[in-house]
Amino acid sequence: MTNTQSPIVSETDETLVGRIAQSDTLAFDEIYRRYSNRLLHYFYRMLGGNESLAQDLLQETCIRLIEKAYTFREDGKFSTWLFTIAHNLCLNTFRANKKFGGSVTDHSGSDTLKEYPAWDDQIDHDRFMRSLHKELVGIDEKKRSVFLLRFQEHHSIREISKIMDCPEGTVKSRLFHTTRYLSGRLRDYKEI
Amino acid sequence: MSTHSQKDDCTKVQDLILQTTEQNWTDTDKRCIAEHLKECASCQYLLQSISVFEQELDPETHPETKPLPHIRVNAIRHMKRKKNCTGNAGILQRLFGWKVPAYQAAVAFFILFVSISIINAHKGVVRTEGISASKWISYRQQSRDYEATTPEYADSSQIGRNVLEDSLLFRSLMQSDYRHEIQKIDSVLASGV
Numbered sequence: 378m379t380n381t382q383s384p385i386v387s388e389t390d391e392t393l394v395g396r397i398a399q400s401d402t403l404a405f406d407e408i409y410r411r412y413s414n415r416l417l418h419y420f421y422r423m424l425g426g427n428e429s430l431a432q433d434l435l436q437e438t439c440i441r442l443i444e445k446a447y448t449f450r451e452d453g454k455f456s457t458w459l460f461t462i463a464h465n466l467c468l469n470t471f472r473a474n475k476k477f478g479g480s481v482t483d484h485s486g487s488d489t490l491k492e493y494p495a496w497d498d499q500i501d502h503d504r505f506m507r508s509l510h511k512e513l514v515g516i517d518e519k520k521r522s523v524f525l526l527r528f529q530e531h532h533s534i535r536e537i538s539k540i541m542d543c544p545e546g547t548v549k550s551r552l553f554h555t556t557r558y559l560s561g562r563l564r565d566y567k568e569i
Numbered sequence: 570m571s572t573h574s575q576k577d578d579c580t581k582v583q584d585l586i587l588q589t590t591e592q593n594w595t596d597t598d599k600r601c602i603a604e605h606l607k608e609c610a611s612c613q614y615l616l617q618s619i620s621v622f623e624q625e626l627d628p629e630t631h632p633e634t635k636p637l638p639h640i641r642v643n644a645i646r647h648m649k650r651k652k653n654c655t656g657n658a659g660i661l662q663r664l665f666g667w668k669v670p671a672y673q674a675a676v677a678f679f680i681l682f683v684s685i686s687i688i689n690a691h692k693g694v695v696r697t698e699g700i701s702a703s704k705w706i707s708y709r710q711q712s713r714d715y716e717a718t719t720p721e722y723a724d725s726s727q728i729g730r731n732v733l734e735d736s737l738l739f740r741s742l743m744q745s746d747y748r749h750e751i752q753k754i755d756s757v758l759a760s761g762v
């Protein structure tokens with residue numbers, strides 16, 4: 378009577394993906410509950426706020442998760458594996474549609490920060506996000522992905538290098554320049 | 570010298586704040602970062618920016634959109650279809666990559682079996698005997714006709730008729746490629762009947 382919670386909630390992601398490979402719908406439901414919102418926001422922000430495309434990519438990720446669950450190796454981390462699928466789906470979308478593929482005027486490599494005013498304590502979230510979307514679309518998609526994987530998804534540099542299949546040094550450098558660039562641009566977010 | 574040292578410290582601190590979150594810093598890391606931030610406005614600003622980004626980008630506290638309900642439903646439906654893909658269909662999928670649910674594969678095999686049976690029944694082939702009774706009768710009739718139209722065979726003996734029937738049968742078997750039947754006849758002939 379006291380324990381009404383399903384034990385599936387306490388299962389690790391790695392155990393659940395093994396059960397998804399055996400077509401266990403409850404395990405899929407639990408993974409969906411844990412990751413669908415995060416995946417959708419990753420797509421949404423990668424695609425400059427294109428919601429319908431973000432929903433389509435979430436659907437495609439779910440199908441690939443079900444189809445490829447048997448290929449997941451137990452010694453790996455599930456979230457890294459899942460976001461590798463998501464990142465590759467984004468790259469395919471960028472290849473098919475140049476609109477999302479980063480701007481030719483990508484200034485994120487240059488360090489434009491000259492002074493360091495404090496961030497406002499009361500941040501207007503909606504205005505900030507509108508400005509962030511505008512800035513994100515303007516930068517290279519690989520830098521955009523590094524930025525979101527690190528600060529939205531809290532993946533480590535090593536995990537991001539696995540997801541993006543590139544050296545840790547490259548990830549570190551992309552992250553450093555993007556963070557410096559965006560913080561320089563967004564401190565004035567109220568005026569944008 | 571002091572500028573160089575400051576730059577080295579910046580690189581070290583920036584590495585730490587970019588690579589890991591605050592929860593993963595050791596006590597030594599925390600001391601080192603705190604000492605450096607007192608003197609470095611650049612690193613202070615970077616750390617503050619990261620904290621703003623992490624806070625504002627959190628999809629749980631600041632959702633900008635939410636998954637459409639049909640996505641989950643479609644995925645579960647896809648999973649159930651995949652689950653039905655077992656048994657004979659599973660073998661088909663492993664061998665040829667055909668994704669056919671088991672019940673569909675079973676129905677297809679049943680229709681194929683029934684069709685072959687009907688075709689064989691129509692042809693009158695009885696596999697256990699090697700040759701059908703209707704064909705045997707037809708060869709016998711051909712033999713009789715040949716006998717009736719050929720005067721020198723008119724009074725031939727029963728053995729003669731049998732030889733003629735056998736030769737017609739033999740030719741037919743050769744055409745049909747019933748080699749095992751020919752071997753059977755050979756063995757019968759060899760036994761001196």
Ligand SMILES: [Zn+2]
Nearest residue numbers: 579609611612
């Ligand atoms: Zn510094």
